[in-house]
Amino acid sequence: MNPLRALFDKLEKPFHKGAPLEKYYPLFEAMESFLFSTRLVTKSKVHVRDNLGTKRFMSMVLFALTPCALFGIYNTGYQSHLASGLSLDLVSVVLTGAQIVLPIVIVSYAVGLFWEFLFCVIRGHEVNEGFLVTGLLYPLILPPTIPLWQVAVGITFGVIVGKEVFGGTGRNFLNPALTARAFLFFTYPASISGEVWTAIITSKDKIVDGFSGATALAIAAATEAPNNAQLAMESAGYNLNDLFIGFVPGSIGETSAALAIVGGLFLIITGVGSWRTMLGGFLGAVSMSLLFNYFATSSTLPFFQLDLLWQLSMGGFAFGIVFMATDPVSSPALESSRFIYGFLIGMLGMIIRVINPAYPEGWMLAILLMNVFAPLIDYVVLQKRKKKRIRNVI
Amino acid sequence: MKLTKTKAYKTFMAPIKDANPISVAVLGICSALAVTTQVMPAIVMVLAMTFVLTFSNVSISLLRKIIPKNIRIIVELVVIASLVILADQFLKAFLFDVSKQLSVFVGLIITNCIIMGRAEAFALANGPWLSMWDGIGNGLGYGYILIVVAIFREFLGAGSLLGFKLIPQSFYDMGYQDMGIMLLAPGVFIVIGLLVWLENILKSKKA
Numbered sequence: 001m002n003p004l005r006a007l008f009d010k011l012e013k014p015f016h017k018g019a020p021l022e023k024y025y026p027l028f029e030a031m032e033s034f035l036f037s038t039r040l041v042t043k044s045k046v047h048v049r050d051n052l053g054t055k056r057f058m059s060m061v062l063f064a065l066t067p068c069a070l071f072g073i074y075n076t077g078y079q080s081h082l083a084s085g086l087s088l089d090l091v092s093v094v095l096t097g098a099q100i101v102l103p104i105v106i107v108s109y110a111v112g113l114f115w116e117f118l119f120c121v122i123r124g125h126e127v128n129e130g131f132l133v134t135g136l137l138y139p140l141i142l143p144p145t146i147p148l149w150q151v152a153v154g155i156t157f158g159v160i161v162g163k164e165v166f167g168g169t170g171r172n173f174l175n176p177a178l179t180a181r182a183f184l185f186f187t188y189p190a191s192i193s194g195e196v197w198t199a200i201i202t203s204k205d206k207i208v209d210g211f212s213g214a215t216a217l218a219i220a221a222a223t224e225a226p227n228n229a230q231l232a233m234e235s236a237g238y239n240l241n242d243l244f245i246g247f248v249p250g251s252i253g254e255t256s257a258a259l260a261i262v263g264g265l266f267l268i269i270t271g272v273g274s275w276r277t278m279l280g281g282f283l284g285a286v287s288m289s290l291l292f293n294y295f296a297t298s299s300t301l302p303f304f305q306l307d308l309l310w311q312l313s314m315g316g317f318a319f320g321i322v323f324m325a326t327d328p329v330s331s332p333a334l335e336s337s338r339f340i341y342g343f344l345i346g347m348l349g350m351i352i353r354v355i356n357p358a359y360p361e362g363w364m365l366a367i368l369l370m371n372v373f374a375p376l377i378d379y380v381v382l383q384k385r386k387k388k389r390i391r392n393v394i
Numbered sequence: 395m396k397l398t399k400t401k402a403y404k405t406f407m408a409p410i411k412d413a414n415p416i417s418v419a420v421l422g423i424c425s426a427l428a429v430t431t432q433v434m435p436a437i438v439m440v441l442a443m444t445f446v447l448t449f450s451n452v453s454i455s456l457l458r459k460i461i462p463k464n465i466r467i468i469v470e471l472v473v474i475a476s477l478v479i480l481a482d483q484f485l486k487a488f489l490f491d492v493s494k495q496l497s498v499f500v501g502l503i504i505t506n507c508i509i510m511g512r513a514e515a516f517a518l519a520n521g522p523w524l525s526m527w528d529g530i531g532n533g534l535g536y537g538y539i540l541i542v543v544a545i546f547r548e549f550l551g552a553g554s555l556l557g558f559k560l561i562p563q564s565f566y567d568m569g570y571q572d573m574g575i576m577l578l579a580p581g582v583f584i585v586i587g588l589l590v591w592l593e594n595i596l597k598s599k600k601a
Contacts, residue, residue, distance in 0.1 A: 147569055149569075150571075161584065161587075161588075165587075165591065183575065186574060186575040186578065186580065187573045187574055187575040187576075188571050188573070188574065189574055190571065191571070
């Protein structure tokens with residue numbers, strides 16, 4: 001027999017009903033089903049034999065996130081070395097990146113899992129692994145300079161108010177990772193907006209000349225009327241290639257549109273992420289961007305004229321649509337309404353990004369807003385379907 | 395008769411314990427949003443509110459047999475509006491600074507759903523003695539939630555209580571920041587929501 005299995009069988013006893021550690025059974029169950037498979041067996045027909053439980057399902061998302069996370073570590077170190085004028089060789093860059101990113105990830109998981117386990121033990125239900133994804137998504141959408149205690153406050157809010165209040169994974173109507181970030185965004189605006197996107201590791205006076213700390217989005221949003229947003233970004237050192245691949249300052253894991261697309265393809269092929277949401281989001285953003293181009297005149301914001309490819313490669317669009325909008329719990333349940341939902345996210349996010357100068361990036365708010373509307377979209381689509389039925393056929 | 399067995403006591407305690415106007419009936423949220431960024435205005439608001447509520451309840455209860463059914467809302471409004479003007483003028487005369495902070499919200503007590511609600515639901519059907527206790531009870535039930543919310547908001551949002559700085563400068567130097575959201579309207583919804591949650595847990599434990 002597998003030695004790990006034997007170990008778990010040996011450890012199991014004190015967690016049984018009536019045994020001293022009964023209260024902590026959820027903890028044991030979580031570890032066990034994470035390593036093996038669920039103990040839940042259907043009691044009557046139909047018996048489905050499949051190992052794809054919520055845990056496996058969520059692990060798939062983790063796999064899809066890995067490239068973004070690894071690149072996030074590299075890019076955080078890279079941007080930091082670039083701005084501080086240090087050497088750019090791979091090893092030292094990755095080391096710096098890991099030093100900045102890993103503590104944030106560890107705090108996010110430790111604090112989040114603490115609350116998750118606490119609620120499970122008090123409520124006596126089994127630990128649900130939605131948090132595995134939330135715990136990694138959340139650090140990836142934070143700026144690298146965020147203080148660790150704020151990471152802890154944010155994830156506490158995200159897990160408790162975003163999820164546990166409503167009954168845990170599967171009942172949350174908001175995406176917990178985005179709830180946590182939105183809370184930080186409004187609570188500690190100084191640490192999550194402005195020039196926080198590059199972690200400077202040397203003393204301030206050693207910063208290389210020409211480093212401004214402003215992201216491409218901030219530059220585009222701040223461009224004044226007669227100037228051209230694209231030229232402004234190019235003169236600040238941004239180009240389409242870097243924006244697409246992700247060698248730009250930004251939240252830790254969302255800078256790379258390319259790797260988000262890779263993750264998205266993986267999610268679509270495995271059937272874990274909804275391709276309808278992604279396609280809808282893509283089309284929504286494209287159509288809104290083209291609409292802005294169409295209405296752009298010399299008197300509108302210069303952001304209106306920005307080329308479609310730039311719009312799609314910049315900021316957190318790809319990451320948000322692929323990993324945030326497709327959250328199976330907070331998006332609508334019906335397949336066809338997912339398309340509408342995605343489309344509206346795409347349009348709304350683009351509107352917030354381009355028109356509202358107070359929020360340099362719109363996807364967080366757009367996705368949260370559409371999360372709230374998801375049940376309504378479901379309802380409308382369902383009513384429409386019902387109307388198609390033939391009434392009272394005898 | 396024991397005090398806790400009297401009808402007046404029960405009428406007084408009901409809105410504080412089981413039928414709280416804010417955390418159970420979710421009335422009067424608008425003023426709770428507006429005046430709770432600091433504790434001081436919240437306390438003054440609670441006093442003004444309790445005053446208006448008590449006297450409007452008593453007067454309407456006294457008038458309940460003469461008020462024609464068709465125009466009762468107008469009569470109630472006249473009574474409430476006169477009392478609100480009284481409270482507003484009093485604050486302007488003696489507590490001008492707080493009155494400026496509260497601005498329109500004293501005047502808006504007229505539209506506070508709790509007052510109309512109590513007048514309609516209680517004062518029109520009960521005598522002045524009980525109505526008075528109902529008014530005081532509702533005022534205090536509204537009040538304690540308001541003050542708890544204000545304590546949370548002022549402490550987390552500005553690091554102070556009643557204007558005194560409680561969080562020392564050394565904390566800020568180490569990197570502590572005030573929670574900006576607590577000074578915005580969403581902060582109230584979060585705090586009130588958490589209070590309702592807590593209250594429901596305590597109630598379900600007792601039951």
